Amino acid sequence: MSPDLVRDILIATVPLMVIFPTLFAFTTWLERKALARIQNRIGPNKVGVPLTRYGGRFSLFGLGQPLADGIKMLFKENIVPRDADRLFHLLAPILALIPAMLVLCFLPIEFPWTESLLPVQAFLLDGAVIFFFAITGLNTLAIFMAGWASRNKYSLLGGMRAIAQMVSYEIPLVLSAVVVVMMVGSLNAAEIANAQAGWNWFVFTPWGLAAFVIFFIASLAETNRSPFDLPEAESEIIAGYFTEYSGFKFALFFLGEYIAMFAISGLAVTLFLGGGAGPGIATLPWLSAMWFIAKIFALIAVMIWLRGTLPRLRVDQLMGFAWKFLLPLSILNILVAGFAHFIPQENIVSKVAVWVVSLGILYMAAKGLNQLNRPNVRPRDYKYAE
């Protein structure tokens, strides 16, 4: 390996390793603030600027909060339970973080500094989408490792739940991405993004919209976000697989979870939301990266919103939803996409017809599946005794 190549790799990847953890810190602050506002609270605003005697006076909306949390966690004692498997207990949080970090490199974000470094531009990898799913699958292993190595029954339950959930939701996730791959004819993330240049985002097609919704729901489950946060369900199994983790190992899990959120949102942006496409990139190319990150944050904002609003599903309903609802729907969507592709869309009438017919088919299918799965759930009437 030539020194130049090493230098290029470092220049291409190290900024990613810096930018996303920083964004992670910002996201935790954003999440706490947003949840607080949803709940009529103020949220963190007292922790100020460190090191000065007047730090308390300049609290900057509590932006110091993630820094304080980070420093605290770094120095917090690390406890390994006596009966735990020490090696796997140590490896699990690392393994949870690494795949999430790895796939970040394959997001087609056109940072200004990567333009001159085409040889190592990782997103030129031809099988980027496949690679993405292969690597994120490792996350499941890490979570099960954590649950198993902790020697805690709640951790074990959490690990088992995580395996069942992630393996199930991987399938609708991949199948909904297949539509895009079919249409573009390439697994290359950059080519997929380029195919949507301008306003030709796939989310603005009937099959793309359906696939995006399925993809987003499945990605919530993949990243253990509410309402699919069963592996770490607080009211049921304490903290799930990371019940026995303290200090920096816990912080690593936390970091890994958020990076995975960035990664999967980034993939959603690549596949459906036009990648870095947006107004103004023709004149200012670096805006492309800004747009990309802004779109990621838009998706994350929706995740936070859902977290503040929805209760959690039960484990059997969760599995049923993946297998009995999302899976048939995503397969049907592939067929719909195929037909839509071969119907000539020259004038506005045919376009509208394609939209109406496609969404109509998908809507009827969704309704039917819903009826099949849960026929008897409805609001009830009550009587009054005088």
Add this chain to the structure above:
Amino acid sequence: MTTPNTSPGIDLDDTTRAELERAGVIVSKVDTLYNWARGGSVWPLTFGLACCAIEMIASATSRFDISRFGSEVFRPTPRQADLMIVSGTVTKKMAPQVVRIYNQMPEPKWVIAMGACAISGGPFKQGYNVLKGIDRYIPVDVYLPGCPPRPEAVLQSLNYLQEKIRTQDIQSDPAFTAGRRQYPVPEFTGTDLEPPYNPEVWQPPANPNAQPLEEATA
């Protein structure tokens, strides 16, 4: 709120520090940064015992909002918590669990004894199943009286705790000097807990009228 000058090694009085700061030089120690961090991010344990737990929850709600101080992250597992708020009556049946949970918490850790019952047994002190104060088994940092204390008092006790943390020195902090503080978990006997208190953290108050044991029992 100003950060107290906590520099036992270097004697730097406040005026000098202020002058230096005016000149653009911030003189500080790792202690200050670390204490700022752990004081601003005290995560309590989701741990309710009795009536006081409701006021503890109320202190996290919209009107009082403990999250302003960075403490709304109630962790359900002791492994990730910094602060145990003993909120309510500790019965003898519950005391071993409380000590066990304290032992499970990683250092540095703090305890707030919330309410009269947790401090001394409170109105239930004469009961046969009531522990007369959790400080018999674990060290308590802040005593928060009241029956139950108002949510504002919970916030104030948190502020006192943060104040206490800011003046701590890593070199003499018990959290770093003696490994994880673990105290023996009391065991059930026929009538009471054994031992009835932990002599390491608590000694019965001296009785000025104490009689020798033989006389008293005679």
Add this chain to the structure above:
Amino acid sequence: MSSATATAPNYELIQQDGLDTGLLEVSMGPHHPSTHGVFRMDVKLDGETVVDLSPVFGYLHRNHEKLAENMSYLGSMPFTDRLDYFNSMTNNWAYALAAEKLVEIEVPERAEYLRVIMAELTRLVNHLSLVGFFVNDLGALGTPLLYAFREREKILDLFEQASGARMMCNYFRFGGLRNDVPEGWLDRAREVVDRFPVFLDEYEKLLCENEIILSRTQGVGNLSRDLAISAGITGPMLRASGERYDLRKVDRYGIYDRFQFRVPYSDGDVGDCYDRFIVRMLEMRESIGILKQALDGIEHGPVLGNAPKVFKPKPAEVYGRVEAPKGELGFYLIADGTPKPYRYRVRPPSLINLTVLRDMCLGQKVADAVIILGSIDIVLGEVDR
């Protein structure tokens, strides 16, 4: 009708050669985020399914009864506050009602009205908190809970203005109330009561037709009517199982016979978590109706009757009960002619409603066990006393 006892579903373990399978025994509690205090369930799980469950009590046994037997009658009034610490007012009322049976005391008109107002406000507080905690157990990360607590604060302010304390009011006396409400209190109470339905509409819109809540709660934790009656279930939980038994209608204690109100109950024999949740939501609406009538009907007058200075009843045995928000709260007192009760017994609705916990949880998922416990609405201060 014979006593109905549910039988456990028969789970045969899959025992294969060389594969060592077994049940997972999990002890949920006494420190667990969703056991509402220091309750403990020893659960046996087959996968995620609850095969066996046994509740363990006593982690908050504060010897209330023993303490009360060693102090004067009035001395245990503040202790009743701490039984069910959400509803100190109704606890006070149940105790005052029992003690008023020992010694004939006339309760003045204004005091009776204020008692009803306080009790119904308490019912609002309790049902609000219950619904909040219940949805929290469903995994909703506190948002509905915090909305509920926001409204609860408004009512607690009223309590504080009247009695001086937010939670532990100690407001009732034998023969009336400790003091009259301050000037303008009734107007403030009317304001709170008038605004409450607006919040309730919003809350119902948020929760009652939510798909996830519907599918999580319907058909979970079924309790048949016969079992409910046999197991002595009372309060909203009984009415959710289809029995219209409300002590406000049956006993007509206080002045409840003067008010027009209806008792919501479930139409059918299912009695699942959804019924228990909705019956409480509907009861809040009825409570608002009672509050409006009481606030209109109240007149000026004394609030404390001809209570004797020293409460020293003649030997007798009485049992007084009220419809507390959680069910029938009763006090059984035996007087022996001294200023202390010879026997003082609390009939805790929370404890007795837990009798059927095992029957309701068997065969359900572990996540259901949590919400079933939440829908029973227990407070450990009352369960263990």
Add this chain to the structure above:
Amino acid sequence: MAAPGQSQRPTAGGSHGVSERSHEPVLQQFPEAEWDEAAGAIIAPLGQARALAEWLLGQGVDYCSNVTGVDYLEREVKEKVTGEDGKVETVTRTEPGRMDVVYHLYSMRKQTGPLVLKQRTGREHPQVQSLTPVWRSCELQEREVYDLFGVDFTGHPDQRRILMWDEFEGHPMRKDYTEPFDYEWEPTPHDEILDKHQRGKVIV
């Protein structure tokens, strides 16, 4: 002033719809049962409590509200007895200690009650019949009576301690229970506590 047994009658703040003579059919059916006028309670004959309860259940008494124990120590009772010659004498007699288990019964369907049923037994090795098979609501309450009073319920499906820990000795709600002594000196001691302090184990 409330007369003994008044709790049975409907009063302003009392129970509604109570049949004042609800105990009479019971006494006709079970002639061995006693009627305690002072307490307003039916005292079930020994060994027949279960049969009585089942009969009551058949009569529509479907709801057992409250179960509790009452411990009566042996005590001396002074009674004024009017002799044959019209002289009033004060006679002291010793009433033996006893243990009562009290059931408050209601009918939900008929909305009547309460009917107070007592099982009476001695203080040493008290043993009564469990009514849990008749009314499920007795299950936890009878366990509590077993725990706190030491009454043995024959036929109870799951008789264990409920509130105290398993190793606990003694039954704390009994009137003669002495508490474990763990008082320590405090600046403003209570008279009663000081007295206990003198008698008990001294920590200080």
